[in-house]
Amino acid sequence: MTPLLEVRDLRVGFPTGRGAIHPVDGVSFTLDRGRTLAVVGESGSGKSLTALALLRLVPSPGVIEPGSMVRLGDQVLTELDERAMRAVRGGRIGMVFQDPMTSLNPVFTAGDQIAEAVRAHRKVTAREARDRALALLEEVGMPAPERRLDEYPHQLSGGMRQRVMIAIALAAEPELLIADEPTTALDVTVQAQILELLDALRAKRGMAVLLITHDLGVVAGRADDVAVMYAGQIVESAPTAQLFAAPAHPYTQGLFASIPTLHGERGRLTPIPGVVPPPDQWPSGCRFAPRCAFRFEKSSEPPPLLPAGPGQLARCWLHAEQPA
Amino acid sequence: MAWSKPVGRAGLLLLGALALVAVFGPMALPDPAAQGDLLAESLRPPGEGHLFGTDQLSRDVFSRVASGLRLSLTLGVLAAMLAVTLGTLIGLVAGTWGGAIDAVLMRLVDALLAIPRLFVLLLALAVWDRIPLPALVLLLGLTGWYGTSRLVRGEARRLHREEFVRAAEALGSGRWRIAFRHLLPNVAGPVLVAATLGIGDVMLLEAGLSFLGLGVRPPTPSLGGMIQESRSVFATAPWTSIFPGVAIVLAVLAVNLVGDALREALDPRSA
C-alpha cells in the first residue's frame, strides 16, 4: 500500500547576508494512513519548520527549495498553485498548534471559529455549520459542549482551548493531522487527556498523525514510528519500540542519558556537552560530531542514513561497518 | 541605530545642516539687526550679497533666518528636555510606587490636561510684556510634560511586573533603586522618541506665538515673527515670508524624521 504522505529531500532555505541557510536540509520520510509518526527534536532542529513546509506556510523570506517533493495521496503539494494548496490546508491536512492561547482569535467565540473552519471547506449554511461545530466539540470530549460554543477563548481552560483547536483541525475531515507540540503548554494530567484524544481520533477516523515534539516521553506511548531531527536533518528513524530499546545515533543516545526519569538510576545526569549550533555554523561533515564522544576521522564527511537495526536508520558512520 | 535607516539618515543630515546654520550662521553672517541704506537696500530679492534677499528694513533675510533658527532650536531642545525630565520623573514615581501616590499624581495630570496648553501660554504671555528667554523655556516646558508622564507611568507599570524586578526585590533592592536602576534604563527608549517629537511641537508653538505677536518680540529675530512682519509685503517680496516659513517646516520635519527613525529602531520587534 502506498503511503499517504511522502516527503523527499525537503529543503527550506533562508537568505542571509552571507549566503543561504537551510534549517530544513534534505528531510525524507513516509507516513501511512492510520499511523502516527513522531518527529522529535530540540529547538533549532527544524522540526516545526518541516511541518510548516508541508503546508507551504514557510514564513518569508524562507522558501521551499526546488528539488523538494511532498506528496499527499495523489496530489504533489509542492507543485500545486496557491489556490489548490488553500483547499488542502484544513481540507486534507489539519494542523494543531502549540499554544492555543495565541492560535485562537480572542474576539470570536469557539463556536464561530469552528464553524468558520467548516464553512471554509464545505458549502453549508450557517445553521449547519453550527450544528457541525457542536458535533465536533462532542467528538473532542468537551464538557458541556453547547455552552462552550458561545464562549470566548479566554473563558476556557488550556485543555479546553486545545480541544477547540483540534475540533477546528478536524472540521473538514482531513486525512492527515499535524500536531506541533500540542501538549507542551499544558499540565501533565491534561496532556494525558489530549494525547489520548488524538490517539482515539486517529483510530476512529483512520487519519495519519504527524506528531511533533521535543518530549521523548510523549512519543513512547503514542507513536508507531519516530524520526529524530538534529540540525535540519533526520539523524535517526525507527519504529518506536526499536528506538527506545536500542537507540543507534549518539545524539539519540545522549538524549536518553540526559533526561530525568521516574524509574531507573538516580545518579548524575549525563548531559550532551555543548549547545545546538545555529544554521550558519553547521560543520560540513557530520553535524553532531563536535558534541559527539564517538567522533573519528570519518566524521568530517557528511554521513548518509545507514541501516542500524530492524527498520532502523541512523545518520552515523559508526553503522557503516559492512565492508564492501 | 537611527542612522541605519534611510529616513533617519535624511533627518539627521537635515538636522545637522540646520544646526550648523543656526550655530554658526549668526556669527559668520551680517548682523541681523543691521539696517542698510533703507532706500537702496530694502526688499531686494535673493541675489548678490544677500542669499535670501532683504526685508523692508533692509536686513539680510538669511542671517535673520539663521538667528531665528537658532532661537527655535534652542527653545525647542531646552523646553523639550525640561518637559521630558519632569514627565519621566513623575511618571516613574507614579508607576513604581503605585497606590495612593499614583492615584494623586495621575489625577493631577488629568486636571492639568483639561486646561488647553495654548490657553495657558496666551494668558501668561499676555500678562508678560517682554518675556525673557529662560522664562519662555520654563513656560513651554512646564506645560508639556503631561503626555510623557502617562507614557512613562504605563511603561513603568508594565516593566514592574517583569521577573527581573522580582529578582531585584528578592536581592533587597528598595523602590528607589528599582525605579532608577532598573526601570529608567528600560523606559529610555520611548522617552527619547517622545522628547525628539516634543522638540518639533515646541518649535511650532513658538513660531505660532511669535506670529501672533506674543512670545519673542521684534526686533529679536524669530521665524514666526518674521512671517508676521512680512505679511504686508508678501505680494511684492515673497521671499521675506517664504524662507522663514520653509525654515520652520524643515526644522520640524528633520526632528520628526529623527524621532520616527528612533521609534522604529527601538521597536522591540526589530531588535
Added chain:
Amino acid sequence: MTPPLLLVKDLVKHYRAGGFLSAAAPPVRAVDGVSFEIARGETLGLVGESGCGKSSVGRTILRLQEPTSGSAALDGTEIFSLQSEGLRTMRRHMQMIFQDPYGSLNPRMKVGDAIAEGIRIHRLARGAAVGERVAALLAEVGLDAGYATRYPHEFSGGQRQRIGIARALAVEPALIICDEPVSALDVSVQAQVLNLLGDLQRQRGFAYLFIAHDLAVVRQIAQRIAVMYLGRIVETGPVDAVLADPRHPYTVALRSAVPEADPARHGGRIVLAGDPPSPAAPPPGCPFHPRCFHPSRNERCRTERPELRPVGMQMAACHYAEITPLAVEGASSRVAGIA
C-alpha cells in the same frame, strides 16, 4: 535535634478577585493552609500543576507578595514580621531562581552588574573586590569571566539561567527557592543546569525549595517531595516512597500521567476527568473529591476535609489513604476519562 532551616506553618495566600466592580467576588485561594519544613542542605520538591499555588508559596515566603495569614520562620526568625532593615538582611539568606530565562534578567543591565547587585546592596565587597567576586561566580556556574561586560540578549536560555544562579549565589544564601528553573529550557540544557544545581548544593550546602511540575525532574534533585493540589499539600514524604507507593489518588494520577520514555510502561494509565476546579471556588470537603477515582470514595469525602496524616513512610490528606487507590482491579476503567 536541630531546628529546621525553614519552617512554614498554615501559610495562606488569598487574592482578591476582580476590581472595582466585582468587589463581592470570592477570593482566589491560591494557597490555602500549607505547612512544611526544610532542613539545612536538604532539597524539598514542591510539585503540582498550574493553579495549585506552588509558585505563590515560593513568592510569599520571600515576601515578594504579602501572606494573608500563617507563619514562616528562617532559622527561627519569623519572616513575616520583619520590616525594612530586618527584611533586607533576611534577603541575604534566602534567594530565588526564576523560571523565565528571558524575563528574569534586566535587558539593559550588564550581566556583571546584575550578578553584583546583591553584593552592592548588602555591601559584601567594595571596589575591585566586587569584580573579582563576579568573575569567581561566573566561573563557578561554568561561564567565562569575560561575559560580565555583555548584555543578556547575547546569551542562550541555558546560559541566562546560569547567570541567574550566579546572581542568587552572590549573597551566599542558606536557602534558594527554585521556581521551575528548568521548565523553559531545552532537554539537553536541562540536564546541564540540573547537574549544576546539584553540584553547587553539594559544595556549598544550601537548601533548596524546588518548585516544579515535572515529577521526573523533582525525583532527580529532591530528597523529599510535597504534592500540591488546589492550594493544599495532599501528600508529602521521602521522594522514593511517595513515587513508588503514592497514597493520595491525585499523586497516583499525576504520576501515571507523566509521559514515560519507556514504551513498555504504557498501560493502566489513569486519566483524570475534567479540568481542575477554580481556586476561587474550591469544592467543599476534600478538594479532590469531584475527580477522585478511589474505590472508597463516599459521602464523607464530600463533607469532611481530610488533613495530612501519617500513612506508611509519608503523610497524605485522604480519608482512605491506607488503601492504595490502585489496589482494586480495573481502577482505571472507573475513571470517566475523555473519549
